[in-house]
Structure formats: structure tokens, C-alpha cells
Amino acid sequence: MTSHSRLLLSALLMAGLGGALLSSSILAGATLLLALAGMVLSVRKSLYKTGWDKPKELRLLHFAFWFFVLASFLSWTLEGFDYEGGKTLGTHARFILFWPLIVAVTYARIGARTMFAAIGLIAVSVIAIFLATIAARQGAFNQLLNSRFGGGINPISFGNLALLGGMLTIVAAIFFTREKRRIVGTLLFLAGTAAIVISMLSETRSNMVALPFLLVALIPLLGKRLRIAGLVVIPLLVAGAIVTSDRMSHSLNGLLHDGDLDTGMEIRIEVWGQAWSMFRENPWTGVGLGGYTHRIESEVEAGNLSKHFIDCCTGHAHNDLLNNAATSGIPGILSWALLIFIPLAIFARHLFSRHVPTAHLATAGTMVCAGYFFFGLTEATFNRTLFLTFYLLAVASLASAMFTELSGSYVRNRARRVSATVITKNEEDHIADCLTSARLVADEIIVLDSGSSDRTVEIARGLADVVEVTDWPGFGVQKQRALEKATGEWVLSLDADERITPELAREINHHLADPDADAYKLPWAVTIYGSRLDFGRSGRAPLRLFRREGVSFSDALVHERILIPAGRKVKTLRGRLTHYTHRDFGHSLEKSAKYAWLGSLEKHRKGKKTRTMIYPTVRGVMTFVQVFFIRFGFLDGAVGYLTAVTYAQVTFNKYAGLWTLDRPARPKNHEDLQ
Template sequence: MTVPSRTLPPALLLVGLGGALLSSSILAGATLLLAIAGGVFIARKSPYKAGWDTPKELRLLHFAFWFFVLVSVCSWLFEGFDYEGSKTLGSHARFLVFWPLVIALSYIGLRAQTMFVALGLVSLSAIGAFISALASQLWSVDHLLTMRFGGGINPISFGNLALLGGILTLVGASFFLRTGKRVPAALFAVAGVSAAVISMLSETRSNLVALPFLLLVCLPLVGKKARIAGLILIPVLLALAIVSGDRMAQSVQALMNGGTLDNGMAIRLEVWGLAWDMFMDHPWTGVGLGGYTHVIESAVANGDATQYLLTCCSGHAHSDFFNNAATSGIPGILSWALVIFIPLAIFARHLFSKHLPTAHLATAGVLVSVGYFFFGLTEATFNRNLFLTFYLLAIAGIASALFHELSASYVRQRNRKVSATIITKNEEAHIADCLKSARLVADEVIVLDSGSSDRTAEIAREYADVVEVTDWPGFGIQKQRALEKATGEWVLSLDADERVTPELAREINHHLADPDADAYKLPWAVTIYGTRLDFGRSGRAPLRLFRREGVSFSDALVHERILIPEGRKVKTLRGRLTHYTHRDFGHSLEKSAKYAWLGSLEKHRKGKKTRTMLYPTLRGLMTFVQVYFIRFGFLDGAVGYLTAVTYAQVTFNKYAGLWTLSREERSNKARE
């Protein structure tokens, strides 16, 4: 990596976020240049040549952004390529550069410190805008306090982003303090508080709605006692913010005295009502990106809406929810929910991480998503270029830094003895690689072979500590036999077609230095037909690593379960357990048929029955929906579709087999 390619992306990130409150053009220009840099890296395949293993979470984020654009494109097409709609689509299309942004920032190994400096510059720009305005008024604070301060841009946009930037800067202050950098921590604390205070001068009511929730998100960063104090302090800060703002205080007082809402809220309620009517009239398609504008204009012309709506609300409905519902219907609501809640769910998973950079970046990511959710209740944030681009760059930057820090956080070495157990039969093509990968985390390797007719046992003896050839009693009993031979405190149960990736090995060793659970699930990365699946068939995380004491396997013929004593803690790791399920399609059909029939026999053994072929059909269909849609299998392309169909066929065959067994049983009883 050359010096320019290493330094340019972080510089553009700093300029983009730091200049957001000064000019939307600075933010847009820096984002575009950063995306171009990412495009160059993609064309050269630079990240992949460097061994970058794409986190599936980033692919999921990418889906959320392009799905939002896809829905907008469909709305524009359905309304007939409307000119007004094309302008909105032009704004939404910015989301398409998410992947180049992520590639650029991931390739250079963006760290938490750089990301927090960039977020801190948002506060600095808010302070700069305030000082500049103060200087232009000859340092007369009274004059600034009599107006809605917007720093030269829309007061709503300035207020929301200044508040969010201030809270994010305080998270940065916590990060620097807890990593021993006291001077930067103090500067960030002052800047964060200042930006938050300045944001209140915008008199933006959505700030007061969002403020308590933003502060709540920060509580995991402090100790338990401080959290209790924080829960008491947050309402006090909210009350002070309301009292100090004339606009909000007057609104609250009017409502308490039985008065009416002020003009701003009354207009919003009116336009939300119109937007809801548009949605109810066209729930599946909406009225189109430009159709919303035409409906508002028509309502005003017919005297059904206030004339003022042409000035304030003809472009959008001042609410992300109502705006997407009106313009794009149910798909629009879904696209908005995904672009908010997918990032929220991904970041929230790491809020309580013991790794300081990870925990602070996760908090920052949740803050951005939560902030935009509440800002979007009363403002169409994704129809404003400044809001939309800030969200795009902030999420891309925080996510890139988070997964880089996660990968770099696994540094400890395990101090627990681990036994790896593998059962085999005719696995000579897989066994060597499986055992080599097991050695990355295991002190003892045990192989139980069920009478292979190939070189499986011979190869296993080169790598394993214990190799025994036995009969075949079924998956559950055979794995229990292997478990009973283990002597380690912890056991890793593998199948011969599975591999422990180097990153998963580092993560396992890191956790077993000081275990925070009694058992761990290891997410699958099913690899077939030359493709690694990140979703669909890989949507499961089977239990594979556990503390040996008191654990046993069920006696199932297939799909055995690990029986963990009650009260033990189970966690899911991030690293992937590569699973080479099939050699080719023929092997897929053979293996699928075998597992389906064993599943039929197992269910029949347990007394399960099915009396109609409708049930196998419905179960097969439900499996396809679950694998292909609910587990996002469609993101794995053609192989993802083929896998979903194959998996659905296995489910159908399993219950069809059970139907035949039930039918035979009924026939035998009838003859008796």
C-alpha cells in the first residue's frame, strides 16, 4: 500500500465529517472522493489481495442501503419517471456508494482513534460556526439568543447534527480517557458539551425528544453505580433543556394549559394526515417520489389543505416514516426500517464488549442509528442531502473501524486444555485439513472412525492423538463415545467437513484465556460450488465449543444435540466455522437423501406422525422462505437460491418419509 493510498481515505473522512456543519458541499465532495478511492481499490482487488475477509455484517449493511435505493427506483418507475421524483431519487442514490466507502476505509485499516477524531471535528465545526456568528454580531450573545441559531444552514439540520456530534464527541472523550490519553479526553469533553449546548440554540424540538435516548445509549460505557446516577441525571438534563428553550417551553406550557399546538406542530400533523391518506390509498406502491408533491399541490389548490404547505412541506412529509409510507408504501416503510435498524442491531451486539475500542465504536454506531430514528420522527432526514450523506459516511466509517478493531482485539492465549473430537467415515478428502485446523485451538485431537473403506483412518493417525475404528450406532451415540475419551477441560466437537479459520482460532484462544461463558456457538460459513455463503444456509451458529463437565450428546440418529446443564451461559462468537458440505451436486443429492431419511426415522422413533402430504409440502415451502428470505439467502446469489431449494427439498423428503412410515404403521395395525 502506497503512502497516498494509506493517508488519503482518513484525510477525506476527517474533512467530510469535520466540514459537515460548515457546508454540505464539503461533506458531499469528500464522500465522493472517498468513494472514488474505494472504487479504485475494488478495481485493483487490493483488499482481497491483502487477505481481507469480508465481514458478513458489512454485506448486510450494504444490502440495507441498496434496498433503500431500489425501492426509490421502483417508486420512480411506477409513477412514470416524474421530474420531481427524479430529484429525490438523485439524493437517495448516494446510498449506492456505501460499499466503495467501506472498502476504502477497511483497506487502510481505520482505527477507533481516527474515527473519534473525525467525529470530534463535528463538534469543533459547531463551535466554530457559533464563534463566527458571535463575532459577526460584535460578540453580542443576547442577539443570538433571540433567534433560532443554525450556523448558516437550516436550524433543524444544524441542531440535530450538532447534538449528535456533541454526544459522539463525549463518547470519544470516554475512549481517550480510558485508554490513558487524558489531555485529548479533556478537550473532547469540553468540545462535546459545548456542541450539545450550542445545538439547543437551534430550538429544534426533535433534539429534546432524542436527547434522553442518546444519553441512555451511553450508559453501558460507565460503571453500574454511574449508570444509576445517570438514570437520575438524564431527566434533570432534559428538564433543563426544555426550560432553557423558549420555543419548547411555550409549547409544553400551552399544552398543559389546555391550549392548542403551535403553528409548526399543527402543520406537521396536517401533512402527516395527508401522507397517511396517500399510504392508505396506495399501500403497496405509494403515490411515487414525485406523486407526493403533486398530491399536496392538488390538495392546496382544492382548498383541502393549508396554503402554507406549499412553502414548507411540498417536497416531503417532515417525517421519515410518513414520507416513505406515502411515496413508496409498505416497501418504503420496510426500506426505512432496514436502513435504521440493521445498523442498530449490528452495533448493539457489541455494546458491552470488554474491548474498549469495540465498545466505544459500537456505542457510536448505536447513537447514529438511534439519533436518526428520533430525528426522523419529525423530519424527513433521508430526503435532505446533508442528513443523508452524514448518515452514510458516519455508518460506513464506524462500521469499518469496528470490524477492524474486532479483528485486532483477539490477542490473548488460552490457558485451558482443549480436546477436539471428530467422527468420520470415508472422509479422506477432508480429514487432513480438518485436523490441521483443529490443532490451532486443541491440545488433544480424538478421531472415531466408523469403518471407512478409504484412507481416512490412516491419514487421521498422522495428525490425531487418538484414532479408533468402531461400528456405526448413529450420530448422537458416536459423538458421545468421542466425548467420553476427551480429557480436556473444554471440548471442540467438529465434523470432518468443517474447518476452524485462523481468525476463529484466534478468537477461541482469546476467549479461553478467561472464558465469559460455559459454551460457545460457532457461526457456519457454508462453502459449496466454489462460493462461501454468508447468509441463508450459513444463517445458523451450531454449538461446538463447551466446558466438558456435565455435558452429553443426545442419542439422535441425525441432527444430534449437545445437552448443556441448566444455568450455564452460552454465547455466540463472530469467527466463521467453514463448512464444506458437498463435493459436487451429485454428492449433495446423495447426502441430502440420506439425512432426510434418517430424519424421518428419528421422528418416527419419537412417535411423531403426519397424516397428509399437505404438511410436508407446507414445511418444505416454509423452509425455503426461512432460508432464502428470512435468513437473507438471496444475498448469496444463484448458489444461495440453489441451496434454499435443496434445503427445502430435504425438509419435504423428511416429512414425506415420515408420512410413508406413518402410513405403513397404520396399515400394519389394520391387518392385525
């Protein structure tokens, strides 16, 4: 694809987000075209040919979107492929376009500027719709104010998305102001504020619930002095919005003075009760995607519900959580939670990033997820095509842009002297690559060998600054010896089977230009059997880089720890520390047995005991569950499963070995054997 193609992809994104409220067809068409482009790029492997190292966070987001579709498909299958359920599945199935969208937006190199320009168009479209409506009504402004403004669509959908678009535009305004584009920033601030005001004309109650949380999401973008002021102003803004909302004021007055809710809320509560009953009857499978509709229709026909429910409440339960619980049971609840909270966690992690574009994109992404959570309290947003498609495109494009910005943000040069330490024994297959990668971030390399019988020492002497051969006292003591020989202010402690990737090297050098912590964890990327694992065992981030002063290693025989003085700050970097754990399965078995037995000896040395074989068994099962399920090891496929089983076996062997160490080596009475 050429630069013209990238411009076309950017234009499609702008059209999709900016035109969402003008016409759902514009949003759907732009999303589909972007996804088709992503599919073509995937087939051609165009993005991977550029050297793209796909972030594991994007894979996790992809899983969240696919799992939602999978849960819906399972529900539809179990109910017997119902027609009503099929229509709902057709809406949910749009989520399978998430990865093609990621590929297209990433390939187009869409960053913060393009993203926020597209977001600004949302506010512009809200204003345009409002002005067009006034013109169509020949200036009947008072009449407009006395009705629920919906911009030609459902007032709830318009109000929610207009509010979200307005808040996102405020984020865009702050971004461009920080970029010294004050005129653009000012115009976007005015447009965003206008869109928020117009959204309130929809009289949507969920807007009032979401507004304070969306405003709070802006706080990290403000200076330290403004943050306190912001926390004072937010309640005033929310109170003002409630007071000026006739519908909200009426609801609150009725609740506070008469103890009664308005008709709309009473109906919703009754619908929620119906959904909860359906879930309690079928907690594991739900009643099916079409089952909710059929149940409400049958209850109305039986006279148990008012006929009004046919008009308002047959399609969904007006609450995302309860709707998924009723139709898909526990899998539905889980799929909804993953769809909201996985993106929320990924965006929120970067809210306080020092990199301005990343922080603003993270704020925008956090707003989208938080907004949908609160909108979903009174509306089944993921059952409405407009809501669902907007969420799909917004999350995919914001996430892609954020990681594009992150990858390009590591530009500073290291200003701290770093010593890399490596301990070895018979590592001739690994040592050259390890030391070469370490040189990307280290001024000094120290290798301590424990009597290798191969060419490890010879190779190391050609690449390291200090190479010494010693005895073998155990991992902890040996690494402490290497640490004591380091002269750098910072130390990078590597194993011979680990590699610093180029992107991780850029990140380390960037952070050590002006460290924001005293030590850094480096996320593993275990690489075995031709596959790089992003989850499971790679879910760990071992401490490897630290300020040398006051730091030491524990004296453990295996699984030593780096002892950081209390009060020091530790952060986790994003780049991956490639870890070649073993050469083949035979080496895996050999290494696993060695580490398990050393672990047994270490625990025995500390006085630990295992009295029955039940404990090793339970610990082994727990390790499998942790690696394969809790750390999402299943996303790594067959190799992920094999790795989880292998580590479960290591855990079992370690505690089984400890059990044997507490038993006599020989029978107490030799005559028992005769």
C-alpha cells in the first residue's frame, strides 16, 4: 500500500467516527471498509513486513471482543438457532472485525493528531445536527427545548454518544493546546462544550450518571494545581446539569418527596426483575438470545405484564449486565465484563504516561469504556447496532493509535552508566546472542562462568569486558558475585538464555535518560517450539534492571530474588525480554527436573515441610490453572497448553521432592526387608 492508501484509511476513520451520529450507515460503511482493508493487509502480511511487533495487549483486546461473540453464538446454539436470537447475533458478530481494524489503523500509522482530529468531528456533527434541526423547525427554539432532542434518532443513543463525543473532544482540545496549536485547541474546546450542552437536551438520565466520571477522567491531564480546582468544579458542573434537566429534576423530586419513581424507571426496574428471574432459572446458559423477547411476550399475553412492555422492552432488558445474564448466563456476564474491563485496564495503565500523546489517547480510551459502563446501566448498549459499532471502532482505533505512539516515543539517549551481568555454564548456543543484545544498553558486560566444558568462555571473552571462571555456589550467591564486580550506576542482570529486543533497548535507554523509578521489571516473552508466548508463563515480568546502590541478591540455590531497599520505586516496562527457556522437549525435561530438585533442596534448607502427597498435587493443579487460565495461557494455543502442563509438573515435583526429604533414606528396621 502507498501513502495515498494510508491517507484513504485515515479518511475512512474520520468519516466513521465523525459521521456516526449523522447516519449509522456512514459509521457501519466506514468500519466495514477499514476492516476489509485490514483483511487484505493481513493476507499480504504487509504490516508484519514492516517489522511490527504486535503488542500482547492488542491480542488481549482481540480475545475480549471475540469472546463476546463466542458467548452469544453459544447462547444462540443452545436455544436452537432461534430467529430473534439470530438477529441479535448478527449485531454482536460485528465484533469479529476488531483485529482487521487494528491491522488497518496500525498500518496507516494513525497517531494522536489524526485520532483527535477524527474525534473533533463528532462534536462538529452534533452541532451541525442541532443547527439543522432548528433550521428545519424554522427557528422554533423554545419548542426544541421543551422536547427530548434526539437528532433524528433515539434520544438515548444520541444523548449518550453526543456526551461521549463532546468529552472526547475536550480531551482533543487539551492535546492540541499542549502541542502549541492553541487556535485548534480553543475551537475544539468550544465545539466539545457545545456538544455536551446539546447532549443534555436529550434528557437522558444515564448522561447525568456518567458525566461526573467522565469529568474525573480529565483530571490526570491537568497540572497539579488545576487538579484540586477540577475536583471542586466537577460537583458544581454536575449539580448544574441536574438542576437544568427537567426530567432528572422531576425524577429526583418524586423520589425525595413522594418516594415514587417516574413511570420510565418503574418499567425499567420491573424489566430488570424479569431479567434477573431468567438468569436465576438458567444461570449457566441463560434463556437464549431470543429467549428474553419470547419471555416478555408470553408474560404480556398471560396478563402478568402491561402491554406497554411490547412497545418498549421486548428487544433487551435495558441493562447490559442483566441483559447478558438473562440471555447467556454466566458466560454472558463474563463476556460483558471482559469487553468493558480489559480495555479499561489497558487504557488506564497509561493515564499518567510522561508521553503527552499516549496520556491523552489513554484518557480518551478510558472515557469510552467508562462511558459505556454507565450508559449500560439503563440501556443494553451492545444490543444496539449504533452503540456497538461505535464502541468497536473507537476502542480499536484508540488502542492502535496509543501503541503506535508508544512505539515511537522512545527517542531519548541513555544518560546513566549500565553494567550487564551474566552467569553461565555450557551456554555456547546462547551466549553470543545474549551479550550482543546486552550491548544495546550496557557500557560494561561481566560474565561469571562456572566451569563450562564447551566454548562459552572463549565466545564470552570476545564480547564481554570481564570474564571470570569460578566454582558453583548456587544461583543467588553467583549472581551476587557478578553484581559486586559491576561498576555502573545501574545494573542489568540477565540469564544467558535471555535477549534484549531492539524495542526494549530503545525503551530502556529512553527511561535511563531521566529515570522515573529505581528499578524496572522486564516482561518475559518465552520463546519455545517456534512460538513466542505472550501469555501464560510470559505473564511474568521479572526484575532485571536496577540502581546498583544498596541492592543485593538472596542466597537461594534457585529462584533467587533481587533485594531492593525499602522505599524505592519499581516500575514495569512494556518491551519484551525474549526468553529461550530450552532447546527442545528433552532439554525441557532435563531443566525442569533440575530446577524442581533445587527448589526442593532450597525449601528444605529453610525448614519447609510437606506432610502428605495431597499438597504437591493441589499445588500442581493450581499452577496449571494460574498459567493456563488466569494468565490467559490458552491464548498461546497448543504450546501454551504444553507449557502450563510442564510448569504444573515442575511444581508437583518440587513439593513431592520436599516430601521425600523428610522421609528416612532406608527402612528403620532392616529385618523388615528379610
